[in-house]
Amino acid sequence: MNTEILREYRARIDELDEQLICLLAERFEITKTVGELKAETGLPAADPQREKEQIARLHEIARNEGMDPVFGEKVFRLIVDEVIRHHLQTADKHGDLEA
């Protein structure tokens, strides 16, 4: 295998991975704020209807981009489960403050 070609591909993969982390970090910043608002107003951590709409939309985007929608959903599920975990922690803390 041409080492130079592999090096170039890997450099681009590293760039994409860095963007991926930055994007996820921004996403968690936003959901953190949403979690606080939800806790203040006593809204549930999860929103199954919203998730359903998000998954349908992401499936379509994935198909348009030539990516396996099932894999896209797996990544989404991993992220949303983490968001819900954060929301529950925030709600717990909020409950402690009110207790």
Add this chain to the structure above:
Amino acid sequence: MNTEILREYRARIDELDEQLICLLAERFEITKTVGELKAETGLPAADPQREKEQIARLHEIARNEGMDPVFGEKVFRLIVDEVIRHHLQTADKHGDLEA
């Protein structure tokens, strides 16, 4: 909860998720080419040393971005396992052609 604020946050989350899918699609396009090159030259699908370096780098980026590095690694693991699965399929097909 202010519905307008929630709507704005969700619109930004949707934008970020679209970018996430586009970024992953580009990443899989590249790794697909890498997989073909690896299969042609008989190189193994996985590269533990490269993965180790990638994880260390992503941990640092995650920390700088204020994101949980453990979660960043989970996402990375999910992606890399999928890439390796693709590589093995490609190697299999290549083997069939040569058989």
